[in-house]
Amino acid sequence: MSEPLETVAELSAQLDSGVVSARALAERSFARLDALDPALHAFLFTRREAALAEAAESDARRARGQRRSALDGIPVALKDNIVQAGEPATCASRILEGYVSPFDATVVARLRAAGAVIVGRTNLDEFAMGSSTENSCAGPTRNPWDLARSPGGSSGGSAAAVAAGIVPAAFGSDTGGSIRQPAALCGVVGMKPTYGRVSRYGLVAFASSLDQIGPFAHSAADCALLLEAIAGHDPNDSTSLPEPAPSLTAALSGDVSGLTLGFLREADDTSGVAPGVRARVREAVAELERAGAKVREVSLPHTRFAIATYYLIATAEASSNLARYDGVRYGRRAADAAGSITELYERTRAEGFGPEVKRRILLGTYVLSAGYYDAYYKKAQQVRTLLRRDFDAAFEVCDAIVLPTTPETAFRLGEKSSDPLALYLADIFTVSANLAGLPGVSIPCGLDAGLPVGFQILGRPREDATVLRIADAYQRRTDHHRARPPR
Amino acid sequence: MSTDYEIVIGLEVHVQLRTRTKLFSSADVSYGDAPNHHVTAVCLALPGALPVLNGAAVELAARAAMVTHCKLHPHSVFARKHYFYPDLPKAYQISQYEEPLATGGWLEIETPEGGARRIGITRIHMEEDAGKSLHEAGDPETQVDLNRAGVPLVEIVSEPELRSAAEAGAYLRKLRQLLRWVEASDAEMEKGQLRCDANVSLRRRGETRLGTRTEIKNLNSFRFVEAAIRAEAARQAGVLDAGGRIQQATLGFDAERGRLFVMRLKENADDYRYFPDPDLVPLQLPEERIEKIRAALPELPGAREQRFQEGLGLAPADACTLVSSRGLADWFEAAARAHGNAKHVANWVLRDVLAALRERDAEVEALALAPAAFADLLRLVDEGRVTAKSARSLLAELLFSGGDPAALVRERGLEAVSDTGALEAAVEEALAANPQAVASFQAGDAKSLNFLMGQVMRRTGGKVDPARVRELLAQRLARP
C-alpha cells in the first residue's frame, strides 16, 4: 500500500515542529488539486491567492508564537452550501449563479478564527438534495476509488477532496446521510453531530429540522478536533444547543470496555445489504468486541418507515426553505420576464432549479397543502416520534448502535437515475439519525471488491464524544482508515 | 337601508409593537428612510440566514393581551404562512396559527346610545411585517423596500360582534387607547402603526347564521373605517334587497370618492400551507414571566377611571375624559395631588388645558409645565392673587414653555388688585364719573350695575376679581 494520506493531527504536529510550513501545505493542496480535480471535479471554486496569503499569515503567527489552534495553517474545503463572506455560494444550482454571500456562516467564522486555510468550495447535489452528487448543475464529482462511480452525496465533493488527499479535512452537511454516506463510499471518516451541536447559521437550508454541518477527515481523532473548533452555542441559530462545544479530543481514551454496542437487527435482516458490506461490518463489530465492548442485538421496529417519514418531512421543509429563490433580491432571474411578477417567479424558478429539486418542491408543497397536511406531514411527524421512542428504548440497553452506513458500495454514475425511488431507498440506514437528532459517524472498515465499506456508529443525543471514542478505539486497532485510493 | 338587516362586523387589526429592533432580526425599526437602509441578512432572506426572537416584542405582545383581558398561553408556536409577493422576502411570513399567544379576551366600548358593550376578542398572535412595494404612476416596474420587513406586529382579531360602523370606530379608538396606555404601540393609523381590515356581512334580524362576508382592506383612518363599513353595508343591502347574493371579495375604499372598489374576488380560500417553523422553538412563557409582566403593568384605564370617580369624587364623564390617555391621567393626577382639590383641578384641565392642546393639535406629552407648577397657578387664582382671566391669558405660554407661574405673573404685572383701599377708590371714581348709571341703577335698572362694573374693571386694568368688584359696588350703592 502506498503512503497513507496525512491526518490533520499529523500535519499540525509537522507545522508545530517546523517540518513543513502552512504555505507549503497550501501549495501542496493546490498542486494535488491541479493534478487530480480535472478528473474528479470535486471543486466548484478555489481561492488560490487568498488561501496562499492566509497560509503565509499563519506561518507568521506561528513564528511569533501566536498559533491560534491545532487547525492553524491546515488547508480545508467547504461544501458550496456553507456561506463565506465575499465568496460565491451556488449550492450547485443555476438559481444562485453569481451569488456572493455578504456574511460568514458561523462555522466559517470559527474556522477562520482557528486559523484554518479555506482552499475552495466543493461540489454537491443541488441544494443538498441527492445521494450521488449527480444532481449538481455543474456535473457530477467522481469517486477517487473508481472514476466511473459516484462518490455518494450530497456532500460528494468534500468526501472526494479528502479521499483524494487534496485536503486533509473538509466540511459538508448531513440531512439524511449526506456526510455519512459519501464518507462510506469514499473510504473516509464523516461525522454528523447531534442536532443543534453545530450552528446552522450560514448553512443554506434544505430541511431545517434535519440539517447539520459536520467534518470529513481520515480519522475519528481528526473529526474530534474539527468538531471542537466549530461546535457550540450560537445566538444566531435558535435551534442550537445552549451549551458550548463539548470536549471531544479529551474523551478519546481508546477504551471501550464497559460500553455496550447494539447491533441493529433490521440492518442485518435487510436482504438488500450486499454480502461484502455485511461481512466487513460484522468484522468491525467483532474487532470492537475484542477491544472490550459488549455487543448485543437491538431492534428499531419502525426502521422500515424511516424513508417515507424522512421524505415527507424533508421535502415539506425544503419546499418552504426554497420558496425564497425567486430572482428578486439575488441569484439568477429569468431573462425578459417583464410581463408580470407571476411570470417572473415561475420562469425564474423553472429555469433555475434542476429536475430533482423541482420534484421535491412539488412533493413538499403537496404534503403541506390544505387537505393533505394531516395525512402526510402531521402523520410523518407522528411516526418520527415513534422512531425516536424506538431509539430511546434501544439506548436503555446499549450505549451506541452499530450498523452499515450503506447497503452497498459505490454505484456507477448513471446507475440509479432512472428509478425514482432507488436512491431514496439507499438512505435507509442514515435517515433515522437525522429524524431523531442523534450523533452518527461513518468510518472505513475495509474493502469489498476494491471499494470502501463504511461502518456506522450512532449515539444518544449529546453523546458525540462517546461515538467518537468508539470510532477512535477501533482505529487504534485497525488501519482501514489509512487505505487510500489507487491513484 | 332596509331595517330588516343586522350588520355584522369583525375587525382584524394589525399593530406595530414599540420595539427598537425587528421581531427576528437585530435591524433597527425606522420610518421614512431610503430603501433598504435598515436590513440584515435575515431581513433579506439571504441563503443561510436564520431568525432569532426579540424578547421585548414578546413582552409588549403580552401586555397587549393582558390589557384586553385575553388568556395568555404559556406555550405558543410560530408557524410559516406561505405566499409569493415581492415585499415578502422569504416567500413566507413567520406568524402564529394553531397555537397563538393569546385567546379569549374582550374590550368594552360605549355604544352610540350611551350604554356599554363588551366586544369579544378571538385571538392575539405575533407576526412579522412585510416590506413595502412602491408603485409610481407610469413606471413599468415596482420598487421593493425591505426596511419594514420583519417589524414586530400583533394581529388582534375581534369576534364578529360589532353591530354598526360607529361601534367599529369606538372599538378602534378604545383599542388604540389601551395599547398606548401600556406602551405596547404608538398605534398611529396615519403612520401605519395600526392597520384595520373590516369583515362585513348582513343577515336578517333574528337570523343566527352569518351571511357571506366581504373584507375591506387598506383603511388608514378611523373615519374611513366607519365610512367604508357604512358604504359596504348599504351596498350589500342593495344586492340582497334585489334578490342577489353577496360574492366573497376583498375590497378597497377610495376615500376621496367615498367609494368601494373590488381588489380581488375570492373564489377559493388561500392555501397558506401553515406548518410550525422548524427554525424556531415553541414560545414558552413560564408563569413567573407572565406574572412579572403583569406586575409591571401600570394601573389600567378602567381601574384608574373608577378611582377618579370613587376616590377623587369626579363625575363619570370627567373621569372618562381624563383617562383617554395615560399621559393626561398622570399629569392631571399629579396636579390634583399637588393642589389638593381634585374637582377644581379637573375643571381647569378639562376646560382650559385640553382647549390649549386642541388649539395646537398637540398631545399631553408636549406639555412643558410641571403638574405641580400648574397647581401653583391655580392656587394663585384661589388666593385672589391673580384673576382667573389673567391666569388663562398666561396659560398657553406656561403650558408649552414651562416656567414659574408666580414669577411670570409678577413679570407681566398681572398681580390682582386686591388692596381694598385701591379698589374702593376705583369704585368711588367710577361712580363719580357715571352719575347717570348710578341713577339708573337706583331707579331699578339692574343692567347698569354691569356697566359700572365694567368701569371699575377698566380703572383697575382688569386685574381684579369680578366677584369682589360686584360685592364692593353693591355695598357702596346700597349706602345713600
Add this chain to the structure above:
Amino acid sequence: MSRISRAEVERIAHLARLRLEPAEVEDALLRLEAVLDYVAQLEAVDTQGVPATAFVIPLATPMREDVPGALLSPELAVANAPSPRGTAFTVPRVLDDEAEG
C-alpha cells in the same frame, strides 16, 4: 387508483410558482405517484395519541435583547440584485390581484 391527478400537479406547480413544461408535468405525475404510493405505507402505522415531533431537541425559547445590531450597508444589500434601482429592488409592476395564494 390514482393518488394524484394532472390538475392537482398543475395546482401544486402554481402554488410553488414553478412553470412546468408538459413533459415535466407527466414526469412529475409519474414520480409523485410512485412516491405517494410508497409513503402510503405510513397509513398502517398506529399513531393514535402519538404527538407530532415539532421540535427535535426540547429547548427553552432563545430570545435576544432589543438592541440594534450591525446592518448590511444598503449597497451590499442590493449587490446581488438582478435589477436594482438605487438601493431598491425592482420587479415587473405588481397588480393587486397577483397577491397571495
